[in-house]
Amino acid sequence: MSHLTPFEWNERYVLHETPWDSGVPSKELMRVLDGEKIHPCRTAELGCGTGTNSIYLASRGFNVTGLDCSSVALSQARTKAAEAGADVQFLEADLCRFNLELEPFDFIFDRGCYHSVRRIDVAGFLKTLRKLSRPGTRYLVLTGNANEEGPGPPRVHEHEIRIDLEGLFEIQFIREFRFEVTDPPEGFLAWSCLMTRRSQ
Ligand SMILES: C[S@@+](CC[C@H](N)C(=O)[O-])C[C@H]1O[C@@H](n2cnc3c(N)ncnc32)[C@H](O)[C@@H]1O
Numbered sequence: 001m002s003h004l005t006p007f008e009w010n011e012r013y014v015l016h017e018t019p020w021d022s023g024v025p026s027k028e029l030m031r032v033l034d035g036e037k038i039h040p041c042r043t044a045e046l047g048c049g050t051g052t053n054s055i056y057l058a059s060r061g062f063n064v065t066g067l068d069c070s071s072v073a074l075s076q077a078r079t080k081a082a083e084a085g086a087d088v089q090f091l092e093a094d095l096c097r098f099n100l101e102l103e104p105f106d107f108i109f110d111r112g113c114y115h116s117v118r119r120i121d122v123a124g125f126l127k128t129l130r131k132l133s134r135p136g137t138r139y140l141v142l143t144g145n146a147n148e149e150g151p152g153p154p155r156v157h158e159h160e161i162r163i164d165l166e167g168l169f170e171i172q173f174i175r176e177f178r179f180e181v182t183d184p185p186e187g188f189l190a191w192s193c194l195m196t197r198r199s200q
Contacts, residue, residue: 003119006069006094013050013072020112020153021049022180025056028192029109032140033060036172036194041106044132046095047113051077051088057109058086065102066090096124104134112179114164115143115154122164129168137197139169145176145189152188153179161193169195 004012012018032038040061045054048066050073057064058081066088068074074090081088093100096117108129117125133139143161144153158174165171172194179187 004116009068009070010072013070013076018049019182020179021052022182023052024180025053026111026142026180028142028177028190029053029056029111029140032192032194036138038107038138042103043107043109044102044105046108046110046132047116048077048090049073049112051080051090053109053111054088054090055081055084055086058088059084062107064088065105067093067095069094095128096121098124098128098131102132104137105132106137108132108137108139110140111142112144112153114141115156118156118160118164119154126164126168133168133197135197135199138172139165139195139197141165141191141193141195142177142179143191143193144179145191147176148189150188153190156191158191161191165193165195167198169197171195 043057043062043064045066048054048068051066054064054066071092074092077090144155146155146157174191174193177190177192179190181187
């Protein structure tokens with residue numbers, strides 16, 4: 001799953017081979033919004049998939065742009081947003097080779113995108129993060145956790161998160177939680193990492 005091309009991501013969505021697509025908003029996202037007092041603001045979701053969390057953020061008053069390389073996922077996201085009456089902008093983009101002109105965001109949310117793209121082109125992804133953020137932007141990344149072995153999402157060690165992201169962001173916390181998945185009861189072990197963009 002970790003080295004998929006946009007075409008292969010599309011295939012996963014067409015075939016419904018999408019165990020991450022729980023259909024319910026992320027509880028960890030809710031905990032962080034409430035616990036860290038992240039209020040409605042200009043927000044990007046990286047790798048938004050079928051838009052569940054973008055739509056949830058919009059329902060709380062966030063001004064949301066969902067970005068994904070899969071046209072199939074985005075088409076499902078637009079349908080879901082229309083059904084929910086949610087005002088979300090969904091845009092197709094490769095986050096390793098980003099060429100859209102967008103103003104920087106105040107808050108960036110990422111559930112399961114970083115842990116895939118870092119294995120393909122971490123430098124390209126960092127360049128995109130730099131473009132989409134400004135000093136003070138907060139970035140919440142939810143990623144697979146290498147403290148547990150087995151099937152599931154790509155897994156990352158804490159020190160890898162630090163190596164990849166600490167140059168651009170100051171880490172506020174890294175903590176463990178479990179992903180919601182389509183096949184409960186117990187989701188895969190994950191990291192939740194909240195960061196703030198540095199001034200340089
Ligand atoms: C594991 S899924 C998570 C989807 C969604 N965040 C969720 O929680 O349901 C990863 C998502 O990242 C997207 N993605 C993967 N590589 C990408 C890239 N280079 N640029 C943009 N999106 C990408 C995939 O299409 C997929 O929708």
